[in-house]
Each structure stands twice: as C-alpha cells, then as structure tokens.
Amino acid sequence: MQSIIKDGQIVQDSWQILRADAEGQYPAVAADVDVIVPLAQWLADKAVWQARSGKTAVWLSPADDPQLLAADLAALPLVAVDFPAFTDGRGYSLGRLLRERYSYAGELRALGDVWVDLLHYLWQVGFNAFEIKDGKAIDTALSGYDTFTERYQSTHREPVPLFRRRVTSL
Amino acid sequence: MYRYDEVDHRIVRERVEQFRDQTQRFLAGQLSEDEFRPLRLMNGLYVQRHAPMLRVAIPYGHLASRQLRKLAHIARQYDKSYAHLTTRQNIQFNWPELARVPDILAELAEVEMHAIQTSGNCVRNTTTDAFAGVAQDELLDPRAYCEIIRQWSTLHPEFAFLPRKFKIAVSGSVEDRAATQVHDIGLHVVRNEAGEVGFKVIVGGGLGRTPIVGEVVKSFLPTRHLLTYLDAVLRVYNRFGRRDNKYKARIKILVKAMTVEAFAAKVEDEWLHLKNGPSTLRDVDVAHYAAFFIDPDYEQLSANPPEFSSKLAEEPAFARWVERNTRLHKRAGYRSVVLSLKKTGVPPGDISAEQMDAAADWADRFGYGELRVAHEQNLILPDVRERDLYEVWQLAKSQGFATPNIGLLTDIICCPGGDFCSLANARSIPVAEAIQTRFEDLDYLFDLGDIDCNFSGCMNACGHHHIGNIGILGVDKNGEEWYQITLGGSQGSHTTIGKVIGPSFAQADVPLAFEKIMTVYLEQRATGERFIETVRRIGLDPFKERVYAKHH
Numbered sequence: 001m002q003s004i005i006k007d008g009q010i011v012q013d014s015w016q017i018l019r020a021d022a023e024g025q026y027p028a029v030a031a032d033v034d035v036i037v038p039l040a041q042w043l044a045d046k047a048v049w050q051a052r053s054g055k056t057a058v059w060l061s062p063a064d065d066p067q068l069l070a071a072d073l074a075a076l077p078l079v080a081v082d083f084p085a086f087t088d089g090r091g092y093s094l095g096r097l098l099r100e101r102y103s104y105a106g107e108l109r110a111l112g113d114v115w116v117d118l119l120h121y122l123w124q125v126g127f128n129a130f131e132i133k134d135g136k137a138i139d140t141a142l143s144g145y146d147t148f149t150e151r152y153q154s155t156h157r158e159p160v161p162l163f164r165r166r167v168t169s170l
Numbered sequence: 171m172y173r174y175d176e177v178d179h180r181i182v183r184e185r186v187e188q189f190r191d192q193t194q195r196f197l198a199g200q201l202s203e204d205e206f207r208p209l210r211l212m213n214g215l216y217v218q219r220h221a222p223m224l225r226v227a228i229p230y231g232h233l234a235s236r237q238l239r240k241l242a243h244i245a246r247q248y249d250k251s252y253a254h255l256t257t258r259q260n261i262q263f264n265w266p267e268l269a270r271v272p273d274i275l276a277e278l279a280e281v282e283m284h285a286i287q288t289s290g291n292c293v294r295n296t297t298t299d300a301f302a303g304v305a306q307d308e309l310l311d312p313r314a315y316c317e318i319i320r321q322w323s324t325l326h327p328e329f330a331f332l333p334r335k336f337k338i339a340v341s342g343s344v345e346d347r348a349a350t351q352v353h354d355i356g357l358h359v360v361r362n363e364a365g366e367v368g369f370k371v372i373v374g375g376g377l378g379r380t381p382i383v384g385e386v387v388k389s390f391l392p393t394r395h396l397l398t399y400l401d402a403v404l405r406v407y408n409r410f411g412r413r414d415n416k417y418k419a420r421i422k423i424l425v426k427a428m429t430v431e432a433f434a435a436k437v438e439d440e441w442l443h444l445k446n447g448p449s450t451l452r453d454v455d456v457a458h459y460a461a462f463f464i465d466p467d468y469e470q471l472s473a474n475p476p477e478f479s480s481k482l483a484e485e486p487a488f489a490r491w492v493e494r495n496t497r498l499h500k501r502a503g504y505r506s507v508v509l510s511l512k513k514t515g516v517p518p519g520d521i522s523a524e525q526m527d528a529a530a531d532w533a534d535r536f537g538y539g540e541l542r543v544a545h546e547q548n549l550i551l552p553d554v555r556e557r558d559l560y561e562v563w564q565l566a567k568s569q570g571f572a573t574p575n576i577g578l579l580t581d582i583i584c585c586p587g588g589d590f591c592s593l594a595n596a597r598s599i600p601v602a603e604a605i606q607t608r609f610e611d612l613d614y615l616f617d618l619g620d621i622d623c624n625f626s627g628c629m630n631a632c633g634h635h636h637i638g639n640i641g642i643l644g645v646d647k648n649g650e651e652w653y654q655i656t657l658g659g660s661q662g663s664h665t666t667i668g669k670v671i672g673p674s675f676a677q678a679d680v681p682l683a684f685e686k687i688m689t690v691y692l693e694q695r696a697t698g699e700r701f702i703e704t705v706r707r708i709g710l711d712p713f714k715e716r717v718y719a720k721h722h
Binding site: 086087088089090092093094096101115117120121122124125147148149150151152153154155159160161162163164166167 | 175177180181184185188192205208209291318321322324325326327328329330331332397405408409413443447448449451452454455458459
C-alpha cells in the first residue's frame, strides 16, 4: 500500500505499476493484483489481462498515442500517464486529449516526476490522482491545487475561458 | 493601454507568492538546483556571470509612465541604477540578489507588471510593432489581439513545459516591423477577398544555431479562430517537437522534419477538434480588449506648424534628429519620437534610472503617459505634437537620449554579450562601441544611410545578427574571442538570412573590416540605393575581395 493524492485527499492505494527492468523485461504479475500496465503490453495481450482476477489499468508514456486506447477507455478503471521528467510536458496534452477528445471520465493518474509545484496544471488538464515522487512530501502537496484561484484559458476543469466570463459578467 | 482587473491582479499576486515559496524552498534545500532551475527560468530569473539576472515582461513593448518610474525605482533600490532593454521588448536587471527577487516581483505587481514566462521553455512575451496604434501604414491595430494572446499564453496549463522556448509576434501594418518571419509563430493581419480581417499564420521561423525564415501554414485565419488555432499549433509542437536535443527542439526543426505541408495538415487535423470551441473569440470579446486601446484625446492639428518648420530650417542638428529619430504619426501634427539608447560609450539598450524617470516625465508632459520599447532596443514616445519636438529634442539631448542615429549603422542591436551573459562566446559591448566610435562622424554616418547592424555574442542569436544587413557573431576559437561578419540579412517583409563573408576577425580588426565594407558600398552604390540593396545587387564577392585583400 502507498499513499497517493486522489480527488483532493490523501488515500491509501494498492495499484502496482508494471515497468520494464533494466534489460527491458517485464516481471511476472500475480493474477490477483491490481496492476497498471504499459500501453504496448495492454494492446499486445488485452484478452489475457482482462481474464485475470485482479483489475488491470493502462499507463501511457509521453510518446504514446492515446487514440490507440480510445475504444477501451469506457471499460478501464484507471488510466495513468507517466512523467519521466517534470520538464517533459507531453503528458499535459495527453491528459486533455483523454478527457476532452476521448471523453474519458474515470480516474486519470499522474506518475513519475510529480510534486507539489505541478499539481495545479495537472489538475486543470484533467488529472485527478497523483503519485507524488519519492522524497517529496505528500501532505504539503495538497496545497498545489490552490496555487492559482483563476486561469485565463479554457481548461478541462473550467471550459469557459476567462475572456468569455468577463464579458458575460459585465 | 490594458489595465488589470481584479482577476489579473490576483493571478500575478498568486504567482509572486508561488515564486516566493519556491525560492524559499530552494534556499532551504527542499528543491534541488535541477528542480528550481526550470521554475525560476519560467519567472525570468537566470544565474549569470556576476549575479542573477531578472527579466521583466513589457507586454508587446507597452509601458505606462508609472511603470517606467517603478522600473527606475527598482534599478535604484535593488540594482546598480540601470537596466537593459531587450530584443523581446522586455527589460532586464543584471545585479539583483536572489533572496530579494520576490520583493522586486511584489513591487512590480503593484504597477501591473511581472516576470512571468520571460524565460524558460514556455510561451514568451508576445511582441509587436513598437508603433502599433500610431503607425501611418497600419491595417489593424494588433494590440487587442496581443493582449488576448498574452492572457491565453500566461500560465497556460497545457503548455508550461514545452520542448523549448516559444515566441509569437504580431504585425498589423503593411511593413512588418515585428520580425514575424523569424518567430516560432508570426501573425500578420490580412484581409481576404470578402474584406474580412484575419491572420496569415507563419510558423517555424527563428534565428539561433539554425536560422530559418518561417513558412505560411495558414494563409487566412479568421480572427475569431485565433486561440483555437494557436492551441492546435502548440499541441502539435508540445507532443511531437524533439526533446532529446535542445538544439533541435524548436518548432522550426519539427516543421522542417515534417515538411510544412505535413505540419500544416497535422495542425489542421488537431484544429478541427478545437475549432468553434469555447476559446472562439466573439466580437464582444474582442471589443472588450480593443476598448483598452482606443485613441487618446488627440488635438486637431495641422502638420508642420510654423514653430516646428522654422526650427527645422534654422537648426540642421534638429532637422537631422527629426529626420532620423521621429516617425510619421497617423494623426496630422503628431510624431512618434525614438529616444536613442545607442549613444557611443553606453552599452546598446542600457538605460539609467535617471533616464527612465526623465522619459516617464516627458511621456506625461508631452503625450498621454505611455511609452513603447522597440525590439531594436530603443525607447519611444508615441504621441508628441510636432510643435513640442524642439523642446523634446533639447530635453532628450540633456539626458543622452538624442543621438540622431535611428536606423543608421551605429543603432546597433546588441545582446549583453560576454560581459554579462554566461552563454556568450565573446564580448559584444566593447566591439559595438569600437564600431560606433569608428563611425561617429555624423555626415559620414548619414551618408551611409539606413543600415541594420545586429550583433550577437553567441549563436543563440539574441542580437538577431542573421537578419542584420551587416551582422556580427562572437565566436570562440581556442579560448579567444573572434568575430564573424555576415552580410545581406534583413528583417521586415523581405526577411533574409545573411551570409558569412569569410573567416572571422580578431576584436581589434572588426572596425576596419566594417570600414572596408562601407567603402565598397559607397563606391558601388547606384543613386539612392540603400546598403542592403547594393549588397543584394552586387553580391558578396566585391566585399570579400576588399576585406580579405592582402596588404600592399
């Protein structure tokens, strides 16, 4: 069990993440654990993953094409996006695409180099769960939601951009 | 000019608090250097040779007198009583103390200023024509759109961590004075056959290591689709731009790799999903922003009033200054005055606190309290009555602002170079000064006429050397400073990348090389032909032969 942030709360979480080892090999996954598998693994063995007793979710790396997952989204309990480095911003576009283009409504989790200063943007583009990086405080990370109380742009959380709300409220 | 409402104030205040917290956590060891660097860069803070450097945003070069006074105050309180105007129409302070930067930001916030996204791999300050709103050849005042873009790009949640920096420029006039063809995105106001106003969208221009003139990805974008289209371009870049090599990470490399046709098709495909979405601009939205940029209460004046024309006739020095340092205004009897920051002996673009205060006073006294920063690193008083020009000239002279060299060889666009910047290969300031000294004779300088001279201390090209009619690039050869000269570059509607004339020069030999180049020009020019036109007509060879000729 680990602590993660989900929907603004610190919660215990038992999902395991399947990652390749240094040789590129994937460790065996017990049939009854809940596991988040890489997109390529999912696409290669979808039926096998679905036949397990444990739940299976999918994680995307920044270069992945979310369209490949579009048909499965409605049935997936969780989708995650990996941020190998916080400066790699591709995952923000993936978040928006999953939410806005492919209408994914389930848990969207940010993995990897994720910490307090990034939470606000991640939340705005559609992530609602965050695995805070080892060595970074999780309790203070909650404050990241509120760094900014307003935004200019159309975002997943507030699709109507500020310029429209400004004029309407005049 | 645009004024903040409660929300704008709140966002900037919250950014200041966020940065204060980040700085404190860095100083307390809770953020590593690698973690803090991108965060501080996104707030304009570099670590330089001597001290941090803080770059403050001047959105599209617009500055109110009270803001300039605040910048003067900051220069005095937190720095060494001067600052430097940049080619992105921003201003930078070279000597602030890291721990006091949050206090500087808080002071800036009081006058609706900030340092948000003046550096880092994000969308930078949007630039435009320094004469926007007052230029005689304007088709559409671009400033409402500049402000709309500024707000859209500020803290955009999806595009905070792009592959590389991203620069947008907008031009609303016939002559492109915003260098839009060498920007990541250049937007040109155009009219279609139906008379509708829109933008021509140019993508993938840029200078730096790989100078490229941008290409048109959309010849007519109705203005209402501006933001959804920008979102589409940025999303394609964010997802597919290279991140493995910072020298290949700009959008220009992506456009070249994909071909402009394939890139445009990819953007179009993305845009189809966003088009007509909530970010579509309604007329009423644009009107809201345009209302901030309506004309001030101009007087009804006639051009060339007698007190102005008589002074012109009496004093050749004044006439010379008017010719070079003022621009025609859309309203009769008014001019825009360019205050030259290119006086010999002062680093190009540097401005003292005293000059800032003086210029702010003149903006109030002779204009409507507004100033502009030109990307050529000069300061502009946009609205001066012609009858006041003589007095403004005398005041400008008293503050070292009146060198009559705008657009001439000594009006050098110049980065801070190796004296300040840790990226530079060579110093730029002493070489620029040596050139200015060599061409100090005003008759000679005037005879040479319009010449854009641009100088960069390294291949990052902050001094835009590629698009100088004559460009200089500082290079490092085994630890020594050398200087490469390019000819034939130009900005504007016919943007061209200059070509290197040959082996680079030692510092002491640069002014002589310049002199030889100018001699060839004077010998070869046809009547009325500008330097760039002669270079285009006769090519580089005559210049090369002279500059590299063996001594007799």
